[in-house]
Amino acid sequence: MNRARAFAHAFLRDCRGASAAEFVLVLPVLALLIFATIDAGWYAWQINLAEKATQAGARMAVVTDPVASGLTTEDYNTATYGLTQGDTIPASALGLLTCTSSSCTCTTAPCPSSLTRSSAPFDKIVARMQAYDPAVKAANVVVEYRGSGLGFAGDPSGMQIAPTVTVRLQNMQMNALSSFVWKAAINLPDFAYSLTMEDGSGSNSN
Helix, strand or coil: HHHHHHHHHHHHCCCHHHHHHHHHHHHHHHHHHHHHHHHHHHHHHHHHHHHHHHHHHHHHHHHHCCCCHHHCCCCCCCCCCCCCCCCCCCCCCCCEEECCCCCCEEECCCCCCCCCCHHHHHHHHHHHHHHCCCCCCCEEEEEEEEEECEEEEECCCCEECCCEEEECCCCCCCCCCCCHHCCCCEEEEEEEEEEECCCCCCCCCC
């Protein structure tokens, strides 16, 4: 009996393996902390990529043919706009024209008489953005045109109006390393960058 009691007492006081047991308890929290730290850096990197892609897309959009091809042929030297040859085109002459991967629509009037969408310029904008962020899809990109107060009615050298062009990148997501815990992708914020149209002609930004 004394021997059994001694064995039980020794067993209860034996601390060998305690560190391993404590480590097993702490390991999940430690792993989650490590993954969260990595994901925070990855999130910041993805935001940086998306911002640079949006800026590059806007730059491409202002030096090449407009997606809304009607802007190229719109004549502002008409009674409709109350302008004559050489007049500065006011910002109010163009409302908001929104172009997506499928169409161009007049979001806010007035807009050009033709709302024809040209797919080639849109595809080039998307391709330029993908060079910075391969995760960008055509469905994530929106190109907007609005009046800027620049351009001259009846300009014989080409596109008369020089609108403000805004490229938007939206509905982007990031697959986090810790997604096996959260069971969901992390949504990125929407991005937008605006520049004034430069020549509005051509297919190359170089």
